Amino acid sequence: MSTPQLVVHRDKGLMAQAAAARLITRIVDAQSARGSASVVLTGGRNGNGVLAALAAAPARDAVDWSRLDLWWGDERxxxxxxxxxxxTQARAALLDAVPLDPKRVHPMPASDGPHGADGVDAAAAEYAAELAAAAGPEDHGPVPAFDVLMLGVGPDTHVASLFPELPGVRETTRTVVGVHGAPKPPPTRISLTLPAIRAAREVWLLAAGEDKAEAAAIALSGAGEIQAPAAGARGRARTLWLLDSAAASRLPRELYPPASP
Ligand SMILES: O=C(O)[C@H](O)[C@@H](O)[C@H](O)[C@H](O)COP(=O)(O)O
Known part of the structure; x- marks a missing residue:
């Protein structure tokens, strides 16, 4: 697993634009190398901000949208x-505006689907099976080796729908779990687990705003993943924290030396 690298941008708008530019490059590189690319999307304002910036970026036309697999890290x-x-939010921010192959877009199940509102655990198992079916021998496991997996970071250090101390973050076997009683509404969710997240080549954590400063400082200061799930989100090849200066304001100095005057 890779050690976190940090990139700090002046404000959240720039952070979203720079992340979108980075994502375009990463997708184009993967498509050039292997023919297709796979990206895992996150919910939340920061993740949707990256998608909106991507929608507005002229370089988005460099991506072959028909050869992109999209998955989700969590769902309400x-x-x-x-x-x-x-x-729904990702479709509004970007997906409806680009020529994706619908067969390659993999939303997590909805509560009015075959599993019903009380069937979140079965719905999670269905998504795990969909991931397993998409994984090839080269992926060495039950989920594809995603090119990029993005995660918003919550003020309590949650990522995806893995909240501190709750059962989801303790899961070591299953790749997808149903989440009950999440502290962030709505309480019932589906989430990739840390083992599934760690199958990604690159994991990008997005944190903008003063309300994320403490979470970033805790997760990057050696906290355990049960107490600080963001600390356990690592990519095989790269773990990248993309922050704005407000979210970076409480990081230990050795991680982020203050800018010179
Ligand atoms: O479904 C969700 O709510 C999420 O995927 C969640 O993990 C989110 O990414 C963080 O809470 C950060 O959200 P913000 O970017 O809005 O702060």
Whole structure:
């Protein structure tokens, strides 16, 4: 697993634009090398900000959208099309504006699907099976080796729907779990687990705003992953924290020396 690298941008708008530019490059490189690319999307304002910046970037046309697999790191277990679903928000921010292959877009199940509102655990198992079916021998495991997996970071250090101390973050075997009683609404969610997240080549953690400063400082100062799930989110080849200066304001100095005057 890789050691976190930090990139600090002046403000959250620039952070989103720079992350979008980085994502375009990463997708184009993967498509050139292997024919296709795979990206895992996150919910939340920062993740949607990156998607909106990507939608507005002229270089988005460099991506072959028909050869891109999209997955989700977590989902709010709500009916299809609910405005609070991460997939609905991602479609509005970007996905509806680009020529994706619908067969390569893999939203997590919705609560009005075959598993029903009480079936979040079965819905999570279904998504795990979908991931396993997409993994090839070269992936060495039950999920594809995603090119980039993005995660918003919560003020309590949660990533995806893995919250401090709750069962999801303790999962060591399953790749996807149903989440009950999440402290961030809605309480019922589906989430990739840390083992699934760590299958990604690159994991990018997005944190902008003063309310993320403490979470970033804790997660990057050697905290355990059960107490600080963001600390356990690492990519095989690269772990990148993309921050704005407000979110970076409480990092230990050895991680982020203050800018010279
Ligand atoms: O479904 C969700 O809510 C998430 O995926 C969650 O993990 C989110 O990414 C963080 O809470 C950060 O959210 P913000 O970027 O809005 O602060």
């Amino acid at each position: 277990y709500l009916p299809e099309g609910d405005p609070e679903r991460n997939a």
